[in-house]
Amino acid sequence: MAIDRLMANLDLNLLITLDTLLRERNVTRTADHLGVSQPAVSGALARLRRHFDDPLLTRVGNRYELTALAARVAALTGPAIAGVRRVFETTAEFDPSRLDREFTLVISDYAATVLAPLVAREIGRLAPGVRLRLEQTTPYAVDHAADTLRAADGLIIPHGFVTDLPYLDLFEDRWVCIVSHDHPSVGDTLTLDQLGTLPWVAIFDRPTAFAPAARQLRMLGIEARVDVVVDGFAQMPFLVAGTRRVALIQERLARQLAPVTGVRILDCPFDVVPVAEAFWWNPMYRNDPAHAWLRTLIVAAAAPLRHQSG
Structure with missing residues (x-):
């Protein structure tokens, strides 16, 4: 019954305001974002503070910071809004051509x-x-x-x-190796010894973030000498071109980027599990x-x- 009373008194418009306030941490910017007046947002913030029995935003110097409770709530508002939207977008007959x-x-x-x-x-x-x-x-x-x-x-x-x-x-997709088109010490093939001595461009290079092919290389006892770490595969050819570096990359992406970056695509010198x-x-x-x-x-x-x- 307590939940029923809570839902009966709940204004879903407050959820939108709450989400924006916790992101913007500023009443004026929230009002501008929502297209409403500043007093309206201030009033909504007062209602939210009463509801949660928490200030939600506290002044620290010349800015506002989230309280501990507000930080927990902020992680929930996005999924909650998405859930409400899904409820009201549901129709008896689904027609993708009319989907908004x-x-x-x-x-x-x-x-x-x-x-x-x-x-x-x-x-x-x-x-x-x-x-x-x-x-x-x-x-x-x-x-x-x-x-x-x-x-x-x-x-x-x-x-x-x-x-x-x-x-x-x-x-x-297949994993392949890429090297610069004019690499001074790599011919038409790569060897495992070369993979162990050449400098690498690697993706993330963290215990839980890695290219699976690179993990396989470690299992063979070869530790890559990482020269550059990136957070995206598309950057790799540009950082390999014109250098002595090598990288592991998916073949389809390599074939799209090789003509414009000046790299060569070579087979991996070990049996690598596909992507x-x-x-x-x-x-x-x-x-x-x-x-x-x-x-x-x-x-x-x-x-x-x-x-x-x-």
Whole structure:
């Protein structure tokens, strides 16, 4: 009964104001963002403070900071707003051509380059009212995938990082090595000894953030001498070109970037497990027809990548 009384007295408009206030940490900026008056936001903040019995925002010098409670609430407002939106977007008959919704995918720059254009093309053809937001993966987003997927519609990363969440297989790709077109000591092939002595460009290079192929190399007893660490695969060819460096990269991305960066693509000198990209999602979307449509569309859009070699 207490929950029923709480819901009966709840103004959902306060949720939007709360979310914006906790992001902006400023009444004036919140009012500008929402297109309402400053007194209206001040009044809403007073109501929220009474509801939570907490100041939410406290002045520190010339700025406002979140209280401990507000920091916990801030992590919940985005998923709560998304959930409310899903409730009121539900219709008896689903028609993607009439859908007005934004889908957020957390995705590597590799998948954003080789897969996202295919997905965006299909969305534009079938559901012109849908907006696609692509957010770059980070080690934190992957390590906390369940939390990430409370606010995003999907996470597109290879197998090997996420467990205990539903997924759909998309496509595979090969790992290849890249070196500068004019590399002084590498010919048409690379050796394991060269991989152990040449300087590397590596992705993240952290215990829980790495290229699986690089982890395999370590298992062979070869520790890469990392010269440059990046947070995206697309940067690698530009940092390899004109240097003695080497990098491991997915073949499809390498073939797109090699002509414009001046790198050569070489086979890995060891038996490397392929990249197996998958779409990971939160089971709360299981009965959401729009999300089910998105899942089907992404798998269909990846079909050309499944039916061709890297």
